[in-house]
Amino acid sequence: MQQTAKSQPGAAVGFLRRYSLWIAAAVVVLVLPYIFTSGSSISMMSQMGVMVVFALSYNMLLGQGGMLSFGHAVYFGLGGFFTLHAINGVNNGAWSFPLELMPLVGGLGGLAFGIIFGWISTKRAGVTFALISLGIGELVAASAQMFTDFFGGEGGISTNRVTAANEASIFGFNYGPQIDIYYLVVVWAFLATILIYLLTKTPLGRMANAVRDNPERAQFVGYNPRMVRFAQFSLSGFFAGLAGGLFAIMFEILTAENLGAIQSGSVLLMTYIGGIGIFFGPIIGAILITWLQTSLSAFSEAWVLYFGLMFVFMVMYAPFGISGIIMQHYLPYKTGLLKRLLPAYGIAVIPTLILLVGAVSIVEMGYHISTSYLPSRPMDLFWVSVVATNAWSWIIAGAIFVAGVFACRWSYRKVGRAWDDVNETLVERGLA
Amino acid sequence: MSHDALTLTNVHKRFGPAHIIRGVDLNIPEGERHAIIGPNGAGKSTLFNLISGRFDISDGEIRLHGEAINGLPPHLINRKKLSRSFQITNLFQRMTVFENLRCALLWAHGYGYSFWKMVESQKALNEEAEQLLEKIHLQDKRNTMASLLSYADQRALEIGTTIAGGANVILLDEPTAGMSHTETDYAVQLIREVTEDKTLIMVEHDMGVVFDIADRISVLVYGEIIATDVPEKIRGNARVQEAYLGTGEDAA
The missing domain is CATH 1.10.3470 (ABC transporter involved in vitamin B12 uptake, BtuC)
Structure with a gap:
């Protein structure tokens, strides 16, 4: 049997390693x-x-x-x-x-x-x-x-x-x-x-x-x-x-x-x-x-x-909250399967942003109309000047929102499939 | 003066108008392996729930080593060294096998509600939990979450949790229910091992298991014990055959 030349880590190193997070x-x-x-x-x-x-x-x-x-x-x-x-x-x-x-x-x-x-x-x-x-x-x-x-x-x-x-x-x-x-x-x-x-x-x-x-x-x-x-x-x-x-x-x-x-x-x-x-x-x-x-x-x-x-x-x-999401990725990360998820996540980012822009625009214009002294005054929305009382503003915001919804549904299915793939591989390797 | 491990005197239980247990008298001496059999709905599980304090009795008296225990809550009865398992597996689902066993040992080791000691550094406690793990043959499942165990393993852990606190009177409610033949043989072996020198009372449907393990058998029919005797006599008892085993003949 081959003896590995691994030195016993000193007490100080052990302490540092054990409490590294703290x-x-x-x-x-x-x-x-x-x-x-x-x-x-x-x-x-x-x-x-x-x-x-x-x-x-x-x-x-x-x-x-x-x-x-x-x-x-x-x-x-x-x-x-x-x-x-x-x-x-x-x-x-x-x-x-x-x-x-x-x-x-x-x-x-x-x-x-x-x-x-x-x-x-x-x-x-x-x-x-x-x-x-x-x-x-x-x-x-x-x-x-x-x-x-x-x-x-x-x-x-x-x-x-x-x-x-x-x-x-x-x-x-x-x-x-x-x-x-x-x-x-x-x-x-x-x-x-x-x-x-x-x-x-x-x-x-x-x-x-x-x-x-x-x-x-x-x-x-x-x-x-x-x-x-x-x-x-x-x-x-x-x-x-x-x-x-x-x-x-x-x-x-x-x-x-x-x-x-x-x-x-x-x-x-x-x-x-x-x-x-x-x-x-x-x-x-x-x-x-x-x-x-x-x-x-x-x-x-x-x-x-x-x-x-x-x-x-x-x-x-x-x-299970944000920490639950983090822990969910721990096993794929450890097994090197995280890279199979990343492309799907990358694709999902853009639809999510589109959805958020649409939703936030609708909410902000609604707030602007109900709280501003002068609702017809232009407001800043994502670095664009928008008039909330103009019907076109609402149509565009609504269209962005609806497009976001469909794009999200499409891209989240990709994320779901990527996860199915990862989980299957984990099961095959006897890890899940 | 020595007492029987468990004595039931004229025990009754009513749920509203339903009279489920109708005057049960039962003496179980120290060290006996006693089985309670009877048709479905006879009140076997109810009887267990009364003895272990899950339900309060309506009438009568239950004594553990000569001391009346009826009316006490389950945790106080458990501290008097009576422990039970459940028909439907009843574990700490989100904890590992080892954690389940260690939790079952805490009270017996005198830790109570302490919050100034670390369980990791309690040597005797951890050693006993490891031994217990070995005893129920779940070493390789040590760090598996209880909810992820196979059915047979869950039943084994259920038995391990039940015997953990060092109880000397042990109630097992259908320990082999839903098991295959091999699993049952294995469970019987396990029950024999872990209840050595202890008083065992079990409810069981599998007659093979009952006649294999029990020193004496009581037959419960409609809330009454119609016979208590050694297995051979129970087999030959006409009333038992008529009331209980007879149904098996019809089916055959």
Whole structure:
């Protein structure tokens, strides 16, 4: 037998290889502010970090525990309000606590209410759970209007993080500049991501999956499914509260809206679009949706509509989200079959763009007519000046749209055939 | 004082006006392999559901090693070392074979709801899961998702999950249903191996399996046990032949 001269990799190399993905992620987030230096992009990236934690905490329920919640912003928002009051407490001289650790206050607030509301809602799973979460969301939103001392009523609660940081800070920063906040968010988000990931590897994390798959069987191996759901829910509340605390430090103001149905819906969309089946799915979703919310909203008033359409398409055609699509290509990539898919994808790009141009034109002209003071004034559409009140504009846009639909149907069939071919080959090789 | 492994005293179950189990008395001593047979709709599965706590009884008493267990939820009964399998395969479908077995071991190993330990680094737990995997002969399917297993393999995993927690009273609900001859022989062998020194109660339709494995047999007809005896006596029992085996003669 031939001895291969393979040297045992050293401990440091082993460590680097094993955690390469995490290390790469850490380097990227630390370097990003040197690439995107503008204030608005640093602020957007900070928000992405916050939403990553929020979406991951949401997936602890939906993806890992099989609990569809319509009220997760409750724990995010309450965590945020607790943090604001804690910072104000420092400013009033009521107590002293370093600003860097303030997100923990939010986490504990989220945990406390996760325990209280979790005890009620985890009694049942499935549809009942979803409806209870909706009810609790409405209850807390209504309470926010009543208890104005805590929630601040219409104006919300605001604070000043700089004075609090001058009072007490571990590293001696005053957290005035946005870049300080970015690094604060990054450190916390990184920590939270590691913890949430490790949690999936614990007995509780494994049993959360088990209860998601088959609560009855879980019971017949000795576990009370309700207790599993309850523990998972409470911990998820902690991380949602932590995200809320970071959000509060970043914006220095919160209103009742931040714990309402829109915020709850938004985290559901982020998580789902990113993909609930794979750990990193919600991270992709949070980053992408935050970017879309910020950049699309600057481009178009109809961005909520596009956002909604995107969600509908994902649910219908890619129920495992973006991370699901990525993972679907992993096996073809590993086996070198990806090149059989690429031509079909290349062909499908153009019809898709045509379809999008047609659809967006129709939507934008509709919005222009209904919202503009002077609908007949020309508008810019894909670098072309268009008069939305002219019938020809609509006929052309409609024609582009219809052509796009047919071209898509034709080209997507090609994609389908390419996939059939790849899957057949995989089966032949005994890989699928 | 020693107790029977399982004692049922005058157990009744009603679903609304339907009286499904009508006063069952049954004593199963430690270490016995007991089969429950009977025509379709006799209430065999219902009886299992009552013993394992899936349903609550309407009347009577069920004792496990002398301790009353009726009214307890399934997870508490399971922690008293009574375990069951299901007629329709009931696994953690989106988890691998190994993960299924490891999850079935967690409670017995005392991990409870802990979220500060990594399952990967629990040596004793993983070793036992590997042993269990070997015991049910699924080593080569270790990392296959449960939902992708063949039917016979799913049944084997079902048995593995059932015995995992170290239960000493094991209920198997039709473990060989839907299997071919070879699969059945294999399953019987497996059941013998894994229930050694344990109390086994099984519902089974395949008379070959029943007469092969069971020390004693109970015949359940319309919610009542009409006979409990050793296999040879059951074969010769006139009431049993009339009520149950007789239908087989007609068919033949």
